Each structure stands twice: as C-alpha cells, then as structure tokens.
Amino acid sequence: MDEQFLRISRLPPYVFNIIGELKQKARAAGEDIIDFGMGNPDQPTPQHIVDKMVETAQRGDTHRYSQSKGIPRLRKAICDWYKRRYDVTLDPETEAIVTLGSKEGLAHLALATTGPGDAVLVPNPSYPIHPYGFVISGADIRHVPMGENENVFFEELEKGIHNSWPRPKMLVLNFPSNPTAHCVELDFYEKVVAIAREHNIWVVQDLAYADLCYDGYVAPSILQVEGARDVAVEFFSMSKSYNMPGWRVGFCCGNKTLVGALARMKSYLDYGMFTPIQVAAIKALEGDQSCVDEIREMYQSRRDVLCSGLNAAGWPVTPPRATMFVWAKIPDFYAEMGSIEFSKKLLTEAKVAVSPGIGFGEYGEGYVRFGLIENEHRTRQAIRNIRKMIKADGFA
Numbered sequence: 001m002d003e004q005f006l007r008i009s010r011l012p013p014y015v016f017n018i019i020g021e022l023k024q025k026a027r028a029a030g031e032d033i034i035d036f037g038m039g040n041p042d043q044p045t046p047q048h049i050v051d052k053m054v055e056t057a058q059r060g061d062t063h064r065y066s067q068s069k070g071i072p073r074l075r076k077a078i079c080d081w082y083k084r085r086y087d088v089t090l091d092p093e094t095e096a097i098v099t100l101g102s103k104e105g106l107a108h109l110a111l112a113t114t115g116p117g118d119a120v121l122v123p124n125p126s127y128p129i130h131p132y133g134f135v136i137s138g139a140d141i142r143h144v145p146m147g148e149n150e151n152v153f154f155e156e157l158e159k160g161i162h163n164s165w166p167r168p169k170m171l172v173l174n175f176p177s178n179p180t181a182h183c184v185e186l187d188f189y190e191k192v193v194a195i196a197r198e199h200n201i202w203v204v205q206d207l208a209y210a211d212l213c214y215d216g217y218v219a220p221s222i223l224q225v226e227g228a229r230d231v232a233v234e235f236f237s238m239s240k241s242y243n244m245p246g247w248r249v250g251f252c253c254g255n256k257t258l259v260g261a262l263a264r265m266k267s268y269l270d271y272g273m274f275t276p277i278q279v280a281a282i283k284a285l286e287g288d289q290s291c292v293d294e295i296r297e298m299y300q301s302r303r304d305v306l307c308s309g310l311n312a313a314g315w316p317v318t319p320p321r322a323t324m325f326v327w328a329k330i331p332d333f334y335a336e337m338g339s340i341e342f343s344k345k346l347l348t349e350a351k352v353a354v355s356p357g358i359g360f361g362e363y364g365e366g367y368v369r370f371g372l373i374e375n376e377h378r379t380r381q382a383i384r385n386i387r388k389m390i391k392a393d394g395f396a
Contacts, residue, residue, distance in 0.1 A: 010136070018344075037355050049284045080286070105250055105252050113202070121142050121144050121170070121171040123173065123174070126172070126177075161201070181327050185220065242284045315328065324372045328369070346389070350382070
C-alpha cells in the first residue's frame with residue numbers, strides 16, 4: 001500500500017538517527033562509546049522525591065484518573081515557585097498547567113493554536129520540537145538566525161515579521177538555549193515583549209535550563225517583564241533541575257488564553273500523569289533545594305573538565321554560562337568536513353558520540369553539541385581519544 005500520511009510527510013529525516021545507528025552498531029561490535037549525544041541526565045532522581053512517589057503510590061485512592069491540567073496542589077506549588085524565584089504572581093487556576101514534560105506541552109500548544117496558513121518565528125539553530133511541533137500542526141516556519149550578537153537577532157526578527165504574509169502568529173524562544181547555550185538578560189525579554197505587543201504576536205519561551213547556570217549567571221524569566229502575560233507563556237521542565245527526565249513532568253505558565261487553549265486540547269488527549277508522580281513533583285518544588293545545587297555543581301565540574309581538555313587538545317571552545325551542553329565549533333582543520341561527517345569521524349576514530357549541529361537547523365552547520373552526560377573520568381578518556389585522533393591526523 002502506498003499511503004501518504006500528511007503530517008509525517010512534512011517531517012524531514014531525523015539527522016540524529018545517522019549517528020545513533022552508527023553508535024548502536026559500534027556498541028554491538030563491543031566497542032566502548034563515550035556518549036555525549038543526548039541531553040539525557042545520567043544520575044538518579046534525589047531520594048526524597050522518589051520516596052514521596054513510592055509513599056503516595058501505596059495509597060489506593062491515588063490510582064484513579066488524575067486531571068489533565070494537573071492536580072490543584074501541584075499547580076499551586078508551581079505558582080509559589082514562580083513567586084519565590086521571580087516575584088511573579090500567577091493564578092493557579094488560569095495561568096498554570098502541568099504538562100507531560102515540556103516537549104509534550106509545546107507540541108500540543110502548537111496543535112491547539114496554529115494550523116495551515118499560520119506563520120511561526122523560530123530561532124535557528126534550535127531544539128527540534130520548537131520548529132517541528134509547529135510543522136506537525138501544519139504551520140509555516142520562518143527561521144530567525146540566532147548569532148552571538150543579539151542586535152543581529154532583533155534585526156532578523158524584524159525582517160521576519162515584515163517580510164512574512166500573513167504576519168507571524170507566534171515567536172518561539174529557548175533561553176538558556178539548547179543547543180547553543182546562549183544566555184540572555186532581562187532587557188532581551190523587554191524588547192521581545194515590546195515587539196510582540198506592537199505586532200500582536202504570541203511568545204512561547206522554554207526555560208528548561210533555569211537552574212543550570214554557572215559563573216554567577218542567573219537566567220531571567222520572560223514573565224518578569226511588565227505586560228508579558230498579555231502575550232507570553234513560559235515552559236519549565238523538571239527533567240534537568242531535579243534529575244527527573246523519565247518522570248515527564250513540566251509546566252506552562254503565563255497568558256490565560258494560551259494556557260486555556262492548551263488545557264482544552266489536553267482535556268481531549270489525556271487524563272494527566274499518575275497522581276503519585278505529581279505529588280512527588282510538589283515535594284521536589286517545595287522541599288530541600290540542595291539537590292538542585294548539587295546537580296548544578298556536577299554539570300559545572302563536567303563542563304570545566306570537557307572545555308579545558310578540548311582547549312588543551314587544540315580544539316578551541318568557550319565554556320557555556322548555562323545548560324548541560326557545550327556548543328563547539330568544529331576545529332578549523334576539520335571544518336570542511338561538515339558536522340555530520342565530523343561527528344562520524346569522532347565516533348569511529350575517537351569512540352566519542354556527539355550531536356551534529358546541522359540537526360538543529362542550517363545555521364547549526366559547522367558545530368557539534370556535547371551533552372554533559374558522562375562523568376569526569378569518562379570525559380577525560382574522551383579527551384585523550386580526541387587528542388590522539390588529532391595527533392594522528394598531523395594537527396597537533
């Protein structure tokens with residue numbers, strides 16, 4: 001049968017599968033691959049969070065259907081978190097919704113609010129769900145180059161608005177950024193909100209790496225900007241801050257219209273996550289936060305080992321101020337290979353897996369992304385392997 005599935009046909013081949021398949025073959029052949037490819041935290045969830053989930057799961061009254069927008073107590077905990085953290089006051093009934101991780105929330109918000117004929121502005125490079133959630137919804141994507149110079153970004157953003165017809169409906173942001181680790185200050189969001197209000201554009205900001213900030217940097221929330229809730233929502237995921245990736249807990253806060261649209265869409269699609277997981281998420285948000293500090297310190301230490309090692313090996317990189325990623329420009333002596341072929345080379349010759357930059361958009365070409373998901377011992381071994389590869393090629 002020659003079937004055409006419209007939404008799937010709009011999705012390009014998943015670039016990361018190329019490296020993923022090579023990685024699987026190498027491991028099947030008994031090779032030890034040091035894997036920096038995925039942003040998948042490798043440490044267990046803090047014990048007090050696990051204990052609360054187990055305790056709650058022992059109660060029979062927690063096994064029924066939950067609420068698709070999250071139990072009221074968790075929505076209150078989310079709003080209290082925003083108040084403590086950013087001095088932002090939110091209504092847990094209308095301005096907060098629990099999602100099955102931020103990825104699910106972003107995708108279903110796209111389905112709820114956009115469709116064929118709508119244009120959406122997305123930075124490039126970007127995490128794949130940010131553009132492709134809207135591609136799946138049927139919308140058209142306008143890529144906004146995200147260079148290191150924010151003035152260029154705003155120039156490109158204005159071009160994207162004025163050169164699109166119909167005018168863009170939504171702008172998607174993700175700072176601190178995956179994959180580039182680019183960080184912004186509050187005045188960046190002030191400009192964004194002003195532009196969005198002027199042109200009647202919704203803004204969706206993904207704050208997944210709010211807690212993974214280093215060297216004194218503090219990631220702001222777009223909701224701190226006066227008037228932001230007229231146009232914006234913000235997503236947060238508990239995956240990274242609390243080592244809870246497999247639990248799939250996130251939330252979306254801000255504009256009532258967008259939160260309401262997401263709630264309505266989700267009401268048709270799910271009954272919410274398992275209640276004991278939601279109760280454990282409350283414990284995470286309201287309990288001892290020293291675990292968050294420990295997780296941040298672990299990633300900072302891994303960052304330092306990786307970046308100092310790459311620099312010493314003759315591969316210049318800049319340590320990121322946030323996220324669990326290092327966005328590394330391919331060394332000049334390998335630059336002409338491109339990110340896919342260079343990633344293949346690292347895998348086959350250095351036994352190191354990374355993500356090719358082209359997988360995050362055309363402006364990601366020339367880079368690779370390291371996820372800080374290997375311990376310091378393994379990271380040092382990866383550096384030795386890379387140094388050996390560079391030396392063997394006569395560049396050291």
